[in-house]
Amino acid sequence: MVERKEWYKLDLSAIVYPTLQRRDFSSVYRLSVLLKEEIQPELLQKALDRTMPRFPTYKVAIRRGLFWRYMEPNDRPGPFVKPDIGNPCQPMSFRGQNRYLVRVYYYHNRISFEAHHSLGDGTGGMCLLMTLTAEYLRLLGHEEIKNGGFVLDVNEKPDPEELEDAYMRYAKSKICPPRPGEKTYRVRGTKEPFYTLNIIDGIMPTSEVVKVSKKYQASITEYLNAVLLYALLQKQAEDRHFSLRPVRIAMPVNLRRFFPSKTLRNFITMVYPGVDPRLGEYTFEEIVTQVHHYMRYYVNDKFLRADITTNARTQSHPLIRIVPLFIKDLVVRSFYAKVQDRNSSAGLTNMGAMAVDESMKPYIERFDICMGQPFSSRTNCAVISFQDTLTINFASSIVEADVERYFFRKLVKDGIHVKIESNREEPDYHLNKLLREE
Amino acid sequence: MSYCVNCGVELDDSAKACPLCNTPVLNPNEMLKANAIAPFPKEKAPVEEIRRTDLGWLVSTVALATAVTCGMLNWLVFRQNLWSLAVIGACVLIWVILFPLVIYHKWTPYIYLLLDGATLLLYLYLIARMVEKYEWYDGLGIPIVLWTLAVLELLTFAGRRLPKGILAGGLYFFTALAMLCVGIEVIIDDYLEGPISLGWSAVVLTVCVIIDIAIITMLSRRRLRDAVRRRLHF
Secondary structure, three states: OOOOOOOOEEEOOOOOHHHHHHOOOOOOOEEEEOOOOOOOHHHHHHHHHHHHHHHOOOOEEEEEEEOOEEEEEOOOOOOEEEEOOOOOOOOOOOOHHHOOOEEEEOOEEEEEEEEEEOOOOHHHHHHHHHHHHOOOOOOOOOOOOOOOOOOOOOOOOHHHHHOOHHHHHHHHOOOOOOOOOOOOOOOOOEOOOOOOOOOEEEEEEEEHHHHHHHHHHOOOOHHHHHHHHHHHHHHHHHHHHOOOOOOOEEEEEEHHHHOOOOOOOOOOEEOOOEEEEEHOOOOOHHHHHHHHHHHHHOOOOOHHHHHHHHHHHHHHHHHHHOOOOHHHHHHHHHHHHHHHHHHOOOOEEEEEEEEOOOOOHHHHEEEEEEEOOOOOOOOEEEEEEEEOOEEEOOOOOOOOHHHHHHHHHHHHOOOOEEEEEOOOOOOHHHHHHHHHHO | EEOOOOOOOOOOOOOEEOOOOEEEEHHHHOOOOOOOOOOOOOOOOOOOOOOOOHHHHHHHHHHHHHHHHHHHHHHHHOOEEEEEHHHHHHHHHHHHHHHHHHHOOOOOOHHHHHHHHHHHHHHHHHHHHOOOOHHHHHHHHHHHHHHHHHHHHHHHHHHHOOOOOOOOOOHHHHHHHHHHHHHHHHHHHHHHHOOOOOOOOHHHHHHHHHHHHHHHHHHHHHHHHHHHHHHHHO
């Protein structure tokens, strides 16, 4: 039996997210599952109460120590399910909502789960959401739902491997490559008031995307990356800058694919596929080729291990460890704002095809994933697919939707049937706002 | 089922315009789809306000501890005069100024400013009592505090009620600065019983007027204002 831990250290990625915390920004992501029936809030709450104890690293509060932040188990009442809101991924204070860093919402047939990124990455969050959904469906009387895959057994004790900081286990490269640090193109736009997050969802048949990707001899991720780069290049060309900048995408890679671990906490690292328009004009085919070769070259256990070793070495350096937390916060925040954030023009994450047990498939319509509010005024793109439905979600906090428009128009041009859903306000609202400002 | 004529994407039944390019949806065959469920709820939730009670307690305890220990020290050890009153008054003043920041921020800022002014007046009175000289308090202390208070209240009003923006903010600030300096010099001249004439404050006034005129020109000329915004955006 696993003894309940009194506290947890933040993992290697999780250290960064709380330092970026502002009144108007938190690293919060959202995962949603759309079922085929209306959600019953009472049963969902019951299912959530049964699910949370199985995930001790999500039932926590974040507190400040002298040198590092840490997580401690949270036994306050909650979290409570709430009706969904039009401005998702709101900033999440460490002291609000009984110190819980997860939120669960329902809207018609959709269950949405939001979590602070310092608790875990998309895979960990998806395990919680799927276990919650399975438990909810069982409460509805569908007893045949099986555990397995993302669905964990709520009656089981948590496996210690689920709670580990897997970075430390695998950060054993002999060399540490330097971090890339070149300024890239940044999307500029009119900022929305801070409680607004604009979402545009593109829903399309997976089979069509697979067909088009095959035509370009690339995987879905490579193809979508190339389309986003293409959209950003178009946007940069339209902006008419004096000097062009490279366009690069920050893409998280799930390290569990390369380094086996059951961890439910963060276990991702970033790769940065991109093109440099200063070298000349790229055709779309050339962008696909560039992204394809970049991914094949960098996304393998050797390079990724070296990459996480660089981060782990920084964290375990004795001089860095004895510096008080508030100084670390200042340094990390300014490093992030000046280097890390400018290192990429947009974010793109692909959760891939959701593996769902046969017993659960009939009840699920599709999934949705939202990367949450971007740190600066750019667009974050997230992709997830389930059976023949692929959902591409754009989240941004600027009024202009140029990148999204170029992106989806390219997909339509390539022959993919795209359906758009959005929480954006009607255009006359924007027009009125502009007129009022005049 | 409608498609955007511009982007070629299928749109949600509840959409009145394409979210990508803002082109309105006009489908004559399906005018009555008002009941379609929107993909996202319309209601927005406000961001949760966090009560900073811990910081409030810390500030209150530190202020109280400083006041009490200084009072005891004055009473038991250094008994020459009532020096501890100055420290205690300062603690009260700091506590009142920090009150809206860390303890209670539901009232309007006008009330907090009034409270700050009243406490400052009391504190100055305390010092006047200690040194037993009241002329400076009547002649300088009260008028300067009242004048500063009035200017700050006006500035707060302008910031909250009048048009907002970086340029407009600058206009209010420099106008307030000029008013404050001119007022203070008049009060000082009056206290020294000399003829009331503008000296150093005339320089501040001139600079502020020049800046104000520049800002007003920029604000009134739309093209100029847009150019300034374009060049100064960050």
